[in-house]
Amino acid sequence: MVSRTALFLLALNFFSIANCSNILLVPLSGVGSHYQVMLNVAKELLHRGHNITMLVTDLFAHENTPSNNPIEGAIHFIFFPTAFTMDEYLEIMTNMTTAGLQGRYVEWLMEITTGENNFQQKMQKECENLLANQGILSILGDSNVDLVVADMTGGCPIHQYLRKNNGIPYVALSAVLTIPGISIIANRASFNPAYMPEITSGLGHVMSFTQRLKNVGTSLLFTVLFNEMTDPNREVRIQHGLTNITIFCEDAELILINTNFVLDFPRPFLPNTKAVGGLTVAPGRPLAVEWIDFLESAGEDGVVLFSMGSYATGIDEDVAGLFAGAFAQLPQKVIWKLNGKPSATLTPNVKVVDWIPQNDLLGHPQIKAFVYHCGVNGVWEAVYHGVPMVAVPLFGDQYDNAQRLVSRGMAVKVDISTLTSDELAQAIRTVIKDPSYKNNATRISAIFRDSPRTPPEVAVDWIEYVIRHGGAKHLRSAALDLNIFQYLLLDVIAVLLLAFITLMIILYCSCRLCFRGCRRLCGGSNKVKSE
Secondary structure (H helix, E strand, C coil): CCCHHHHHHHHHHHHHHHCCCEEEEECCCCCHHHHHHHHHHHHHHHHCCCEEEEEEEHHHCCCCCCCCCHHHHHCEEEEECCCCCHHHHHHHHHHHHHHHHCCCHHHHHHHHCCCCCCHHHHHHHHHHHHHCCHHHHHHHHHCCCCEEEEECCCCCCHHHHHHHHHCCCEEEEECCCCCCCCHHHHCCCCCCCCCCCCCCCCCCCCCCHHHHHHHHHHHHHHHHHHHHHCCCCHHHHHHCCCCCCCCCCCCCCEEEECCCCCCCCCCCCCCCEEECCCCCCCCCCCCCHHHHHHHHCCHHHCEEEEECCCCCECCCHHHHHHHHHHHCCCCCEEEEECECCCCCCCCCCEEEECCCCHHHHHCCCCEEEEEECCCHHHHHHHHHHCCCEEECCCCCCHHHHHHHHHHCCCEEECCCCCCCHHHHHHHHHHHHHCHHHHHHHHHHHHHHHCCCCCHHHHHHHHHHHHHHCCCCHHHCCHHHHCCHHHHCCHHHHHHHHHHHHHHHHHHHHHHHHHHHHHHHHHHHHHHHHHC
16 A cells, blocks of 8 residues: 555655746856856756756867766757857966966956957857857747746846747856845845955955955946956847846846855845855765775875866966975875876875866865865865865955955965965965864854755755746846936935025025115114114
């Protein structure tokens, strides 16, 4: 006889299948950290019985196949022509990391956004080709897509095109930890630079006067320049009638942000913005025998895990020598994740590999410290597993992620532009020998894990909420319908100021008339008395 529990589970499974939806995912690219965030959301959607289509450039057609990753076998991919070759893409990503390691990220950023064949122009061409591809547009428009989930960092506004022309709502997903300044553009959220550090500022939430001054300047500069530098598709948007919609997705039903206030600094959110930080974290899986052997061979000293991200390759001799010199001073063994061979002499305690099971290694108790550039996915993995860190931020939001780790007492931050081998070695020794760093990391991990739902589950809960109700307009702020003069009450202030000035003029004129009248009256009385 079938138990009631089995019947309930069967009915629940049937209900899930019967109510599955067709969901289009539009990641920033087909590989990398942003893609991994979107892929984890896709896994949870698939688990709940939804049909998933992912739109990426054909540059990553080979990577996204069932033979490379079984999860991709359950996803229907639509590939559109790219404007880049794989060599060009890898060169861009590698040069970005290399520039960060050399302390010249800003200079690199200017290099790729100027010139006749710059990155922005190629992105615009790629977007023009996509929105002119009637084959892909007809497939998307006629495929009964119920919802689009799109990376809000940038890219081609295909999700907004589908909303305008096919009435398909979309949810914006931010893969980065913090975007306080642009929230005022995205959904008119409150932003106060007195205690809310702007992205890329690297500041904490308790600021001195000088830091608050810097934060205001960073916010103004970032809000203006980020829109200019990350929206190469402005002409395309105008061409397709998207002139009133910016890349910040203010027409989204919901905005899901990869943040959690266990690490991020508290700030106000509007109801249509949800914190779903840690979308890529998971319990550590069993490691292969060769990894176990290496970890256990380190003894009580343990192992330091070192990674500068997926694109750290071919770093120059000076930078490689800096790291190698630091590791030579340590009693711990070191796992160095690097694409290619370092141009430096390594001591026997260093193992260089081009790939690591990063999350699984961080879950092993022999990992005593994580030296990392503070990409957001690795940060959440370290938080989840409670591993103290040495933060070596290179570019973008990594400075902010590093500062948040420092503020929680689980990391030491170093400056790559002035860093020496001795300073790096001392920073590693500090986070290993000072028990406060491990204790704080363990405490933060416990708080982060203390939730009845995992981050992907929370994200998909809200995605399904939008599907069930055909949108989430009731969560949308009316402030989005106001222009900047109305939102900042500049029109009201102008009227009140005009009224005040008018009142002051009236009072001034009245007083002046009264004074003249009194003077004449007094002057007439004195004349009568004298006669």
